[in-house]
Amino acid sequence: MVLHAAGEPLRLEDVPVPEPQEGQVLLRVSACGVCRTDLHVVDGELPNPKLPLVPGHQVVGRTEEGRRLGIPWLGWTDGSCRYCTSGRENLCDEARFTGYDLDGGYAEYAVADERFCFPIPEGYPDEQAAPLLCAGLIGHRSLRAAGDAERLGLYGFGASAHIVAQVARHEGRRVFAFTRAGDEDAQAFARSLGAEWAGAVGDPAPEELDAAIIFAPAGELVPAALRATAKGGVVVCAGIHMSDIPSFPYDLLYGERVVRSIANLTRRDGEEFLALAPRVPVRTEVETHPLEDANEALDRLRSGRVRGAAVLTVAE
Numbered sequence: 001m002v003l004h005a006a007g008e009p010l011r012l013e014d015v016p017v018p019e020p021q022e023g024q025v026l027l028r029v030s031a032c033g034v035c036r037t038d039l040h041v042v043d044g045e046l047p048n049p050k051l052p053l054v055p056g057h058q059v060v061g062r063t064e065e066g067r068r069l070g071i072p073w074l075g076w077t078d079g080s081c082r083y084c085t086s087g088r089e090n091l092c093d094e095a096r097f098t099g100y101d102l103d104g105g106y107a108e109y110a111v112a113d114e115r116f117c118f119p120i121p122e123g124y125p126d127e128q129a130a131p132l133l134c135a136g137l138i139g140h141r142s143l144r145a146a147g148d149a150e151r152l153g154l155y156g157f158g159a160s161a162h163i164v165a166q167v168a169r170h171e172g173r174r175v176f177a178f179t180r181a182g183d184e185d186a187q188a189f190a191r192s193l194g195a196e197w198a199g200a201v202g203d204p205a206p207e208e209l210d211a212a213i214i215f216a217p218a219g220e221l222v223p224a225a226l227r228a229t230a231k232g233g234v235v236v237c238a239g240i241h242m243s244d245i246p247s248f249p250y251d252l253l254y255g256e257r258v259v260r261s262i263a264n265l266t267r268r269d270g271e272e273f274l275a276l277a278p279r280v281p282v283r284t285e286v287e288t289h290p291l292e293d294a295n296e297a298l299d300r301l302r303s304g305r306v307r308g309a310a311v312l313t314v315a316e
């Protein structure tokens, strides 16, 4: 499924099987998660994607000899800049990202730099594993950024939040879920995963939060989350794109509250999270769509109709 220009639907095309270069593996793709970042790329909210582009960066597939590997968003770094050499390869200026700078997994085959691929933990069928690779990894990095917050607010209860809620409960935290107004299904879904309270983003939280993670790409949630957060708390913006943040009184930030973002992932995040997920154990809720229905899957995500994560499956 190929993107030719931002704002256009993906097109189903026959393209040559990619040739692995030095250090790359060729995977026969079986499943690829659909991420909100894919939407931002397809909708033109992220600048200068490779074109034409095969999107998708939560890729599960097998090498010719049968090894099961996952390809994440971080596809390549220079390994030499001040970020890479200080454990912050997620911030590398030269980084290349799967399904953005590099062709991704909305396809039958994908190539990737083997150093950036992860073995998939046992016990996860391919389609259940796919959302671990971005929704899970970014959620994990966001939760670490929230520190040891006991009362955790999750703003937007999609693919990432449904995984983070499970990890947070496993760690003994209390989870409060904020969804679109009137989205009773998402609120019930959040409660089923251990949230002790679920309501609309406009609702006051039943008590102060120690941290909030914002997954929805809506800048107005930043002052809202700050308002709900206790002194010393942190508001983590987990997405790659967000609408402008409206101005707000300094009082909302004062009291040593922190607003920060999460950008990309390191390989260490992946190793940590993929070791943690089976121990929780994280169970991903997925709806699957055949690869050729990628546009429909993106539409469902765009309009907030996906419960858990959407995953494209590729027939043998």
Ligand SMILES: [Zn+2]
Binding pocket: 077, 078, 079, 080, 081, 082, 083, 084, 085, 089, 091, 092, 093, 094, 095
């Ligand atoms: Zn670098």
Ligand SMILES: [Zn+2]
Binding pocket: 035, 036, 037, 038, 057, 073, 134, 135
């Ligand atoms: Zn993603």
